[in-house]
Amino acid sequence: MLLSQWALLGFVAWTVLLVVATIGAPRLTAIARKEARPNSYNAAVPHGSERYQRSMRAHANCVENLPVFAALVLLGGSLGVTGTWFQVAAFCVLPARVLQSLAHIGSGRNRAILARFAFFSVQLVCFFIMGAALLRCGLR
DSSP, X not given: OOXXXXXXXXXXXXXXXXXIIIIIHHHHHHXXXXXXXXXXXXXXXXXXXXXXXXHHHHHHHHHHHHHHHHHHHHHHHHHXXXXXXXXXXXXXXXXXXXXXXXXXXXXXXXXHHHHHHHHHHHHHHHHHXXXXXHHHHHTO
């Protein structure tokens, strides 16, 4: 398996881990303790602590960006893009995504928001590098 494909697998695993650990487990615990009803989690109504709400948003960010990253990696695989720039850029997306999520969940302060933006910017640069490698491969 290529480095980019490992990174995609890691991105998927991180997305699933976030929903289970930071959203699913607290909800199930609250329901089991009879602190909440199963139907009390209306997505249109804010609920839970600030950290819980940031966890929901961090997970949503993963879900929003996963299709873009998956498309780039899968296109790279189907076109046989194995170059170093493509593979390293893809691999750098994963730690940047994890760090963005952790900064998001950890705090809503200005420093954390700036850190989130920096980690997201790293991902965007990596997406552009990957896209450029795909374009170069397609133009050959």
